[in-house]
Amino acid sequence: MDETTALEVHDLNAWYGHTQALRNMSLSMMERRITAVIGPSGCGKSTFIRCLNRINDLMPGFRVAGRVLFKGQDLYAPGVDPIEIRLRIGMVFQKPNPFPKPIYDNVAYGPRLCGIKERARLDALVEESLKKAALWDEVKDKLHHSALALSGGQQQRLCIARALAVEPEVLLLDEPCSALDPIATGRIEELLLDLKKNYTMVIVTHNMQQAARVSDTTAFFMLGQLVEFGPTSQIFTNPRDKVTEDYITGRFG
Amino acid sequence: MRVFDEELTALKERILRMGALVETQVANAIKALVERDTELAKTVIATDHQVNAYDVEIDEECIRLIALRQPTASDLRFITTAMKISTDLERMSDLAEDICERALELTEEPQLKPYIDIPRMAECARTMVKEALDAFVNRNADLARKVCRSDAFVDDLTSQIFRELLSYMIEDPQTIRRAIRITFVAKYIERIADHATNVAEMVVYLVEGKIIRHTTI
Numbered sequence: 026m027d028e029t030t031a032l033e034v035h036d037l038n039a040w041y042g043h044t045q046a047l048r049n050m051s052l053s054m055m056e057r058r059i060t061a062v063i064g065p066s067g068c069g070k071s072t073f074i075r076c077l078n079r080i081n082d083l084m085p086g087f088r089v090a091g092r093v094l095f096k097g098q099d100l101y102a103p104g105v106d107p108i109e110i111r112l113r114i115g116m117v118f119q120k121p122n123p124f125p126k127p128i129y130d131n132v133a134y135g136p137r138l139c140g141i142k143e144r145a146r147l148d149a150l151v152e153e154s155l156k157k158a159a160l161w162d163e164v165k166d167k168l169h170h171s172a173l174a175l176s177g178g179q180q181q182r183l184c185i186a187r188a189l190a191v192e193p194e195v196l197l198l199d200e201p202c203s204a205l206d207p208i209a210t211g212r213i214e215e216l217l218l219d220l221k222k223n224y225t226m227v228i229v230t231h232n233m234q235q236a237a238r239v240s241d242t243t244a245f246f247m248l249g250q251l252v253e254f255g256p257t258s259q260i261f262t263n264p265r266d267k268v269t270e271d272y273i274t275g276r277f278g
Numbered sequence: 279m280r281v282f283d284e285e286l287t288a289l290k291e292r293i294l295r296m297g298a299l300v301e302t303q304v305a306n307a308i309k310a311l312v313e314r315d316t317e318l319a320k321t322v323i324a325t326d327h328q329v330n331a332y333d334v335e336i337d338e339e340c341i342r343l344i345a346l347r348q349p350t351a352s353d354l355r356f357i358t359t360a361m362k363i364s365t366d367l368e369r370m371s372d373l374a375e376d377i378c379e380r381a382l383e384l385t386e387e388p389q390l391k392p393y394i395d396i397p398r399m400a401e402c403a404r405t406m407v408k409e410a411l412d413a414f415v416n417r418n419a420d421l422a423r424k425v426c427r428s429d430a431f432v433d434d435l436t437s438q439i440f441r442e443l444l445s446y447m448i449e450d451p452q453t454i455r456r457a458i459r460i461t462f463v464a465k466y467i468e469r470i471a472d473h474a475t476n477v478a479e480m481v482v483y484l485v486e487g488k489i490i491r492h493t494t495i
Contacts, residue, residue, distance in 0.1 A: 234348060261350045263487025273350045275282070 037091035061240030115188035121180035158186035178209025425478035
């Protein structure tokens, strides 16, 4: 297995106003692997993942210290364009959030913003992205219907297709299945395992079984700190840390 | 205490009751052999179905807990260990039954020789079973490793008994029938010690998450 580091976090600290959300976090996420981030509510999982594509910059009062290296480049270095980062590191959110537009326009939205206008190229991108998101067969005959008419699971796959349309290298997923039923969840999980061939993914999840099913590496956070980070199989069979053990066996607190 | 913890405690107690039953069977099997007590031998054979019932119940309970509780980490190791331990205990029980069958056959003829090494070996095997179960209850990996080391002593005694019986058989072919049966008994005891070692190895896995089978400690 070729293990190349995609994202490297060094001594990351983050604050919302005076509240510190992340403390001295250091960990590396490997290329074409799925890293799961688990931990109780308020442990900093979402803050962490949102630091990886600088989407937190948009939060008033948010401050970050430390380094996040993407293929060696510091995302927080002066002169780095956060918009460009977000094209290369896409994000999918907890609640499916398609635009109130046709399916086609949802997927073509990003490429159009990037200046792609030729119809044929857009068509190809839309088809390819929907195929990658395992949604094409279900929507190919109704590309011009509203995205809002799709089921929750389809909407979430549409959001994944929309994220893929700008050809990112990394996908950040913030509890992508928490609003979905088990069947839709199963489809998304299959999709993630398939996308792993070409993408690096970081998934935040409250569902520990989901972390166990899809991820290669698991990070356990608590109170804004990294408690344990290791191969998922090890974390779930033999965690090194007592706190991790208590959390994953449900004896927490 | 959480419901799940209560279920795990109940599972542990069930393993212990099964273990105690098997320990008694092993001790009684040897007693029946040495004292040529056919009644006792038959009693041991008659208790086999109780052990089998434990084996099935424990397996079913473990499968149920895996399906419904989706255990992880030490809970998962505990449940998988319990499943394997019950299999080993059930085999030990079968071997105790085999010892009794040979004992019954041996009582049909005059005693070949006084039993000296067989009871020594059996005592060591029985201690191994007991200590392996104690190690399981107390999650004591050191005690489990001690059990694994004891296995060599039992193996040595098995070879010694075999050599001795071989000399009887060479000297007087009239002894062959009995000597072979006693050799079997030695082998059964040696197998019981092997199963106790398996249990001890599972205990190390339970405590440390390390699989030490097929390695030298």
